[in-house]
Amino acid sequence: MKLTGKVAVVTGGATGIGRVIALKLADRGAAIMIADINEEAAAVTAAEIEEISGRSATFTTDVTDVETCRELAAATVDTLGPADFLINNAGIAGAPGWQERSFSTEEDWKRTYQVNVIGMSNVTSAFRPQMTERRSGRIVNIASIAGREGRPAIPHYSASKAAVISLTQATALELARFNITVNAICPGLLWTPMWEQVGDRYARDNPAYKGMTARQVFDAMIEERIPMKKEQTPEDVADTVAFFISDDAKNITGQALNVDGGFFMR
Amino acid sequence: MDFEGKTAIVTGAARGIGRGIALELARRGSNVIIADIDEEPAREVVAEIQAGGTGANYCETDVTQQWSTDDMVEAALEGYGQLDVLVNNAGVGGAPGFATRKTPNIDDWQATFDVNVYGIVNGIQSVEKYMTDRGYGKIVNIASVAGRLGRPGFASYGASKAAAINVSQAWAFKLAPHGINVNAVCPGLIWTPLWQSIGEWRSSMDEQHAGMTPRQVFERAVSDAVPLGREQTPEDVGNAVAFLASDRARSITGQALNVDGGIRMN
Numbered sequence: 373m374k375l376t377g378k379v380a381v382v383t384g385g386a387t388g389i390g391r392v393i394a395l396k397l398a399d400r401g402a403a404i405m406i407a408d409i410n411e412e413a414a415a416v417t418a419a420e421i422e423e424i425s426g427r428s429a430t431f432t433t434d435v436t437d438v439e440t441c442r443e444l445a446a447a448t449v450d451t452l453g454p455a456d457f458l459i460n461n462a463g464i465a466g467a468p469g470w471q472e473r474s475f476s477t478e479e480d481w482k483r484t485y486q487v488n489v490i491g492m493s494n495v496t497s498a499f500r501p502q503m504t505e506r507r508s509g510r511i512v513n514i515a516s517i518a519g520r521e522g523r524p525a526i527p528h529y530s531a532s533k534a535a536v537i538s539l540t541q542a543t544a545l546e547l548a549r550f551n552i553t554v555n556a557i558c559p560g561l562l563w564t565p566m567w568e569q570v571g572d573r574y575a576r577d578n579p580a581y582k583g584m585t586a587r588q589v590f591d592a593m594i595e596e597r598i599p600m601k602k603e604q605t606p607e608d609v610a611d612t613v614a615f616f617i618s619d620d621a622k623n624i625t626g627q628a629l630n631v632d633g634g635f636f637m638r
Numbered sequence: 639m640d641f642e643g644k645t646a647i648v649t650g651a652a653r654g655i656g657r658g659i660a661l662e663l664a665r666r667g668s669n670v671i672i673a674d675i676d677e678e679p680a681r682e683v684v685a686e687i688q689a690g691g692t693g694a695n696y697c698e699t700d701v702t703q704q705w706s707t708d709d710m711v712e713a714a715l716e717g718y719g720q721l722d723v724l725v726n727n728a729g730v731g732g733a734p735g736f737a738t739r740k741t742p743n744i745d746d747w748q749a750t751f752d753v754n755v756y757g758i759v760n761g762i763q764s765v766e767k768y769m770t771d772r773g774y775g776k777i778v779n780i781a782s783v784a785g786r787l788g789r790p791g792f793a794s795y796g797a798s799k800a801a802a803i804n805v806s807q808a809w810a811f812k813l814a815p816h817g818i819n820v821n822a823v824c825p826g827l828i829w830t831p832l833w834q835s836i837g838e839w840r841s842s843m844d845e846q847h848a849g850m851t852p853r854q855v856f857e858r859a860v861s862d863a864v865p866l867g868r869e870q871t872p873e874d875v876g877n878a879v880a881f882l883a884s885d886r887a888r889s890i891t892g893q894a895l896n897v898d899g900g901i902r903m904n
Binding site: 544545548549551553560598599600601605608611612614615619620621623624625626629631632633634636638 | 871900
């Protein structure tokens with residue numbers, strides 16, 4: 373579907389999965405607001421988008437700050453127009469230094485919940501008025517298959533992503549009467565900077581992966597857990613985002629779709 | 639156009655949801671085998687698709703018979719030289735006259751299982767060798783939101799649709815290493831011949847619906863159950879099938895996607 377004339381906001385859109393989502397939507401003609409805490413990287417991605425769709429903006433955003441989220445929503449209207457699509461992608465795996473720790477600390481729990489869950493709620497609340505007023509909008513939240521089942525490796529992260537799925541359902545019910553759909557995507561195993569750190573942690577703490585490089589741990593996980601025997605890519609996630617925001621999905625809401633090669637089937 | 643030069647089989651494509659799926663795949667460039675037990679309306683769908691410029695053939699098919707689904711696959715390969723997509727959509731609400739019974743009888747249980755579950759198994763068994771040899775294939779099974787949660791009334795129908803989801807997972811797992819994606823779609827409330835029967839059943843059996851036309855029963859169900867406040871359409875299901883059967887969903891397998899305006903959130 374062509375997205376010319378539409379406006380999409382991507383939180384955490386400067387790098388990783390968020391960047392690929394932003395480029396995909398720009399490729400279909402949408403104007404993109406890159407909301408990211410990393411100002412420098414956001415500028416680089418925005419420049420890339422300028423070359424594709426011609427319209428982008430950036431707003432330095434800490435999603436844990438309510439006031440900044442409100443300013444982001446206002447800045448989006450001012451620079452690009454009211455948001456048609458909100459992609460809540462910003463997320464973290466723990467408090468600084470989490471990859472060095474074998475066990476989650478209170479700081480890991482608090483910080484992860486603050487960004488992945490409360491931050492998502494902050495941004496959604498900030499954009500809510502401009503979507504309800506126009507009685508249209510699409511919201512896609514990036515959760516994770518980690519949210520499908522509690523696992524001991526990074527429990528604070530798993531719990532936060534389960535909360536994202538729950539938040540998606542609550543928001544979907546709340547906004548349905550305004551013709552706004554809210555869905556979640558649960559990406560599987562993607563080779564990202566986060567997974568590199570997860571891999572290091574496994575190699576250090578889990579006897580089954582002792583002495584492996586992060587990439588070897590990742591490959592072993594794919595072999596063991598993914599029925600399709602392939603890693604997933606940011607492109608896979610971006611294609612699914614593009615489906616959820618299209619007219620084709622106008623009667624789909626409150627769903628969490630695993631993009632994981634069959635890792636989880638529920 | 640995701641399906642240019644591709645060939646799809648849609649079972650139960652003569653009317654209702656199956657027709658919607660066939661038309662949506664054709665609109666995206668696919669040749670479509672209209673596999674149905676009922677020739678006359680199936681021929682009309684064939685003509686409609688041919689008028690749109692892609693290929694369509696009728697194949698008389700009884701999905702409860704393995705030889706018949708074998709013939710159906712043969713027809714696709716003979717007609718178009720390849721088969722890319724199988725949509726197992728054929729389904730029944732019960733044995734003939736089910737809408738006149740207060741609770742399902744043994745014939746209803748048998749009929750729903752034969753068509754809604756074993757019909758899918760037959761379809762998959764007829765294509766799996768071909769698709770495995772080729773290392774490519776997309777299978778989408780049409781389940782139902784009724785399969786997400788057991789409810790009294792037509793428990794047989796719900797149970798058969800829950801089984802359809804389970805069957806999808808089983809073959810998703812089995813066929814994943816061969817590059818074949820198997821997913822399910824769970825439609826919500828769609829005004830089809832099946833729902834017409836459900837409406838008749840409720841108005842004659844249920845005091846709350848006494849004296850209402852089937853359409854009125856349906857509309858009440860929509861306003862009671864659908865958060866988005868509107869009925870779903872065969873086109874909605876066709877669009878979701880088209881996504882899951884496309885290469886854009888290459889990393890999605892073993893999933894059941896509700897297209898139900900938010901009735902159920904899994």
